[in-house]
Each structure stands twice: as C-alpha cells, then as structure tokens.
Amino acid sequence: MKNSSRQSSSTLNYVLLGALIVALALLPFVLPSYPLHLAVLILLYVYLGQSYNISAGFAGCFGFLHPIFIGTGAYTSTLLFTKMGLTPWLGMLAGAVLAVILSLPITYVAIRAKLPRLSFALITMAFVFIAVYAADSFAVLGGGDRGVQIPFRPGLANFQFSSKIGFYYIMLAMTITLMVVCWQMLRSRMGLYFRAMADNEKASEAVGVNLVKYNLIAMGISAFFTALGGSFYAQFVGSLLPSTAISLELMIGVILFLAVGGFGTFWGPVVGVGLLMPIGEILRSRLPQFQTLHLLLYGLIVIVILSVLPHGIMGYITSKLDRNH
Amino acid sequence: MDLTILLQVILQGLMLGAMYGLVSLGMTLIFVTTGLMNFAHGSFMAVAMYLALSLFTAFHFDPYVSVFITVPTLFIIGWILFRFVVRRLLEVHILMAAQVTLGMLWVIESVLSTIYGNNIQSVPTVIGSSKVYLGPLVVTGPYLVTFVVAAIVGVLLFLLLQKTDFGRSVRALMQDRKAAELMGIRVDRTQTAVFGLGLALLGLAGPLVVPMISVSPFVGLQFTLFAFMIMVFGGSSNLLGSVVGGLMFGLVDSLGRFFFTGNIASLIPFSALVLVLLLRPGGLLGEK
Numbered sequence: 033m034k035n036s037s038r039q040s041s042s043t044l045n046y047v048l049l050g051a052l053i054v055a056l057a058l059l060p061f062v063l064p065s066y067p068l069h070l071a072v073l074i075l076l077y078v079y080l081g082q083s084y085n086i087s088a089g090f091a092g093c094f095g096f097l098h099p100i101f102i103g104t105g106a107y108t109s110t111l112l113f114t115k116m117g118l119t120p121w122l123g124m125l126a127g128a129v130l131a132v133i134l135s136l137p138i139t140y141v142a143i144r145a146k147l148p149r150l151s152f153a154l155i156t157m158a159f160v161f162i163a164v165y166a167a168d169s170f171a172v173l174g175g176g177d178r179g180v181q182i183p184f185r186p187g188l189a190n191f192q193f194s195s196k197i198g199f200y201y202i203m204l205a206m207t208i209t210l211m212v213v214c215w216q217m218l219r220s221r222m223g224l225y226f227r228a229m230a231d232n233e234k235a236s237e238a239v240g241v242n243l244v245k246y247n248l249i250a251m252g253i254s255a256f257f258t259a260l261g262g263s264f265y266a267q268f269v270g271s272l273l274p275s276t277a278i279s280l281e282l283m284i285g286v287i288l289f290l291a292v293g294g295f296g297t298f299w300g301p302v303v304g305v306g307l308l309m310p311i312g313e314i315l316r317s318r319l320p321q322f323q324t325l326h327l328l329l330y331g332l333i334v335i336v337i338l339s340v341l342p343h344g345i346m347g348y349i350t351s352k353l354d355r356n357h
Numbered sequence: 358m359d360l361t362i363l364l365q366v367i368l369q370g371l372m373l374g375a376m377y378g379l380v381s382l383g384m385t386l387i388f389v390t391t392g393l394m395n396f397a398h399g400s401f402m403a404v405a406m407y408l409a410l411s412l413f414t415a416f417h418f419d420p421y422v423s424v425f426i427t428v429p430t431l432f433i434i435g436w437i438l439f440r441f442v443v444r445r446l447l448e449v450h451i452l453m454a455a456q457v458t459l460g461m462l463w464v465i466e467s468v469l470s471t472i473y474g475n476n477i478q479s480v481p482t483v484i485g486s487s488k489v490y491l492g493p494l495v496v497t498g499p500y501l502v503t504f505v506v507a508a509i510v511g512v513l514l515f516l517l518l519q520k521t522d523f524g525r526s527v528r529a530l531m532q533d534r535k536a537a538e539l540m541g542i543r544v545d546r547t548q549t550a551v552f553g554l555g556l557a558l559l560g561l562a563g564p565l566v567v568p569m570i571s572v573s574p575f576v577g578l579q580f581t582l583f584a585f586m587i588m589v590f591g592g593s594s595n596l597l598g599s600v601v602g603g604l605m606f607g608l609v610d611s612l613g614r615f616f617f618t619g620n621i622a623s624l625i626p627f628s629a630l631v632l633v634l635l636l637r638p639g640g641l642l643g644e645k
Binding site: 094141153157166168169288291322323324332335338339342343 | 394396442445446449450452453455456457459460461462463464465466467468470471574578579581582585586589619620621623624627628630631634635
C-alpha cells in the first residue's frame with residue numbers, strides 16, 4: 033500500500049512539475065510589465081516559503097529566524113557591491129555562507145535551552161528584534177535608518193536589468209533549483225529524519241535521531257537558500273531599509289501562506305502563495321484607501337482554512353491520495 | 358539628587374512591572390494548561406487599549422471605568438475563540454493552533470488600523486496629573502493605581518488557583534494533562550476558562566496602562582514578546598515566576614531607558630533575555 037501511494041503521488045508530482053515549468057517559462061511573453069512585477073514577487077514568496085519549509089515544515093523547527101537570514105543576504109551582497117564593487121553574484125554567495133554561520137550558534141542556544149517547541153519560535157522572534165535595532169543603530173551594518181541605495185547600472189554582472197524579464201527568469205531558475213533540492217532531500221535518509229523530528233520530537237530522539245545535529249543541518253540549509261532570496265530581493269527592489277530588509281511581517285506572511293498551502297508539504301508554498309497573493313493584490317489595487325485590508329483577508333482565510341483543513345490544502349490532498357491507494 | 362532620580366526610575370519600573378507580570382501570567386496559564394503559545398496575546402491587549410479609547414471618545418469614560426466593560430468583553434472573545442477555533446486545532450497539532458493565532462494577529466492589526474488609523478494614541482484619565490509623595494519620591498496617580506490593582510488581582514488569582522476546584526484543575530493540568538483527564542477533570546472546560554481568563558487579564562491591563570503607554574495598531578507583537586520574555590525570566594514551570602519576571606522586566610526596562618537612549622535602550626531587555634537563556638535556561642525560579 034505504501035509503495036503504490038508513493039508511486040501515484042510521484043507521478044502526480046512529475047505531471048504537475050512539467051506543466052508548471054512550461055507555463056512559467058512562457059509567462060513573460062504574455063504578461064505586461066506590472067503583472068510581471070507581481071509574478072516575480074509571487075515566485076520570490078514561493079521561494080522564501082519553500083526555504084522556510086525546510087526547517088519549519090520538513091524538520092518541525094518552527095521559528096522566526098528567517099528575517100535575519102533575508103537581511104544578512106540582502107545587506108552582504110549590497111554592501112559588498114556598493115562599497116567594494118564586488119558583483120552581487122559572488123556577494124549573494126558570501127551572504128548565504130554568512131547566514132549559515134549566523135544560524136548555527138543561535139539555533140544551538142535556543143535548542144540547548146530545551147524549552148518547549150513553541151518557545152523556540154518566540155526566542156527567535158526576540159533575535160529578530162535585536163537584529164532590527166542593531167541594523168538601525170550601526171551605520172556600518174545597514175547604512176542606519178536612512179537605508180542604502182543601490183546605484184542603478186543595468187547589466188548581467190551587476191544583477192540589474194532594465195526590464196523585469198531578467199529578474200523573472202533568475203527567480204524562476206532559483207525556485208526550480210530549490211524545488212529540485214527539496215525533492216531530493218525529502219527522498220533521502222536525512223529527509224526521513226527530518227520528518228520523524230517534525231512528527232514527534234521525543235520519539236525520534238528515542239529511536240536515535242540526533243536532534244541537535246539535524247536541527248542545525250535543517251536550519252543551515254534553510255538559512256543558505258533564504259539568504260540567497262534576500263540578496264535577490266535587495267537587487268530587485270534597489271534599496272534597503274532595516275525595517276523592510278529584516279521584516280517579521282513579511283515572514284508571518286510567508287508562514288500564513290504556507291499554512292494555507294500545507295505546512296511541511298512539498299507543494300504547500302506553491303499552492304498557498306499562488307492562491308492568496310493574487311487575491312490580496314487585486315484587493316489592494318481595487319480598494320487603495322484601505323491599505324491593510326488584504327491582511328484582514330489573509331488572516332480570515334487562514335483561520336477558516338485551518339479550521340476546516342488543519343493540515344492545509346496540500347496536506348488534505350496528500351492524505352486523501354494515500355488513503356485511496 | 359541623582360540617586361533620587363534613580364530610585365524614582367526603579368520605583369516606576371517596578372510598578373509597571375507588576376502589571377506586566379499579570380499580562381504574562383495570563384500567557385503562562387494558557388501555555389501550561391494547553392501547551393499553546395498565543396502569538397496574538399499582545400494584540401488582544403491592544404484591542405483592550407483601543408476599546409478604552411473608543412469608550413473615552415464616545416462616552417467620556419475614564420479608562421478606570423472602561424475596565425468594567427473591557428474585562429468581560431475580552432473574556433467572552435477568548436471563550437468564543439477557544440471554544441470554536443483553537444480547541445479543535447489543538448487536538449490535531451499544536452503548530453496549527455499556533456498558526457491560527459498568527460492569523461488572528463493579522464486580523465486584529467488590519468481591523469485596528471482600518472478603524473483607528475496608524476497614529477500612536479493615548480487615553481487621558483482624571484487622575485493623570487495627581488501625585489503621591491513617598492518621602493523624597495514622587496509617584497503619579499496612574500502608576501500607583503496600576504500597581505495597587507495588579508497586587509490585589511495577583512492575590513485574588515493566587516487564592517483562585519490555590520483554594521478553588523477550578524484552581525486545582527488548572528494545577529493538575531499543569532502537572533500532567535493525561536493523568537488529570539483520567540482523574541475526571543473536564544480538560545476542555547478548564548482550558549476554555551483559562552483562555553478566557555488570560556484574555557480577561559488583558560482587558561484589565563490594557564485600559565490601566567493606556568494613560569502611560571501609548572498604543573498603535575502594530576504594537577501587539579511587541580507586547581506578546583514582552584510577556585514571553587517575562588515568562589522566560591521567571592520560568593514557565595512556576596506561576597509565581599511570572600510575577601518575579603514581570604518586576605524584573607519592568608526594572609531592567611526602566612533602568613535601560615534611564616542609562617541609554619533610543620535603540621540601545623530598546624535592546625536592553627532583549628539582551629537580558631539572551632543572558633537568562635544562556636545562564637539559567639529554566640528561568641530564575643524554574644528548575645535548572
């Protein structure tokens with residue numbers, strides 16, 4: 033039974049994947065400029081959602097460290113570019129490595145304290161506040177509260193493009209790469225350990241999963257990809273402020289999209305972001321006088337969806353598929 | 358002269374800290390009986406503060422009068438939310454319940470900012486400028502009232518937890534949920550009541566602190582974090598810890614604001630949290 037279900041869901045995955053990639057690759061030829069801008073943002077949210085899914089969904093390490101990783105990636109590539117002229121392509125790698133180095137001690141301290149699961153989330157939230165205040169106070173770190181402007185010199189080496197199409201294809205490539213990495217990870221032994229930890233931390237420890245080690249690995253991988261996304265975000269927006277580069281609000285958005293799509297499921301981020309973000313964007317453009325109305329809508333959708341389908345849309349679909357075969 | 362100011366700062370910090378302690382106690386009670394970390398906790402305090410603002414602009418109610426409306430209102434909100442949304446999700450997975458409170462956070466922020474705008478606001482009270490002299494020290498009315506009310510409610514809560522059947526159920530749940538269930542304790546009822554109680558405490562604290570602390574729609578998350586830090590300071594395994602943690606938080610915060618300014622001052626309580634986590638992960642009163 034297990035085998036056939038795995039087979040059916042993997043066929044489904046291949047079909048979905050192929051159709052999606054073809055459609056997405058052709059999209060820029062159809063879309064005018066503004067919707068294309070939105071399409072890049074949607075892809076970025078899917079990317080950030082999947083990066084977050086690695087640690088919080090697959091491995092069950094629910095926390096809010098990721099705004100720090102986004103900020104690390106954004107600031108590292110930007111400062112290396114503006115101060116030393118290093119191409120953002122190398123800068124974003126440096127940022128990703130730095131994010132991994134940052135993630136390990138913070139995760140270690142929080143996990144070693146052996147506080148109950150959700151306390152980890154709030155401790156990490158405290159670290160985000162520390163990071164925002166720090167970036168705000170020290171001019172070296174974030175250019176202070178006036179922010180950093182990235183000079184606009186279009187060119188592939190400068191990671192800047194005069195049309196959105198360049199950004200679109202880079203983000204698409206990054207998202208597909210990340211999806212492939214996650215797909216392989218979930219099928220590996222490590223993915224099995226992650227899922228055991230997410231299902232039941234104590235039981236997985238009892239059967240010999242090294243909790244500290246695998247939490248650190250999950251957080252490290254997640255930090256790496258999240259920071260790459262942060263660098264992309266900085267290049268795409270063209271300027272950086274501590275409050276937008278290190279943003280809890282953005283992260284809560286990612287988490288809620290993921291919750292609707294299905295926490296810890298492979299397709300969760302795609303479904304959640306693809307469903308909610310367009311609705312919110314339409315609402316925002318139709319009713320510009322209510323700037324926060326889309327937050328109300330997102331919040332209500334999350335409450336309703338979780339009340340009906342506690343494991344999100346993809347969580348529900350996968351459990352149905354497993355039962356039918 | 359300088360010493361007097363310092364003592365003054367310490368005194369005000371402790372007085373505000375007592376009320377923070379109550380807010381955190383609500384969060385701790387919910388946490389120990391359900392296992393749920395409520396991310397919207399501080400946002401509900403913002404709701405109570407804005408309710409006091411509305412009651413003031415509409416009927417010229419003093420915040421101290423509004424308390425008699427906000428406490429039952431918040432209790433009912435908490436009761437309904439737990440009974441119809443949170444409880445079902447707790448049975449599935451604790452993470453989903455936590456995510457639903459994140460959803461509530463966004464709903465509250467959006468509604469507050471649509472109704473009241475994004476400005477920082479405060480509510481005046483008739484005793485706002487009254488002063489009480491304690492030797493060389495001066496305490497303004499709102500601080501004193503907050504402290505006295507926090508002390509009285511603290512004692513009442515202690516009696517409630519120690520002397521009543523409800524309190525015994527709560528403490529049983531805290532020790533061992535499964536065993537408590539086997540002993541015939543109605544777990545769901547106790548949890549619902551505790552969730553309502555936790556929010557009712559916010560209904561009390563919100564109007565009381567709004568003359569001193571201004572409110573804006575997006576301040577809730579910060580309140581949640583303060584309450585959580587207090588819980589870690591005190592240790593979640595000990596309810597008295599919340600009170601000690603609250604006093605300590607008030608002290609650290611006001612001393613930080615006395616010696617430093619701006620962002621550095623805001624960093625002080627967070628740094629204290631990291632220190633406590635490193636040195637005494639179980640909290641000051643918790644087991645090591």
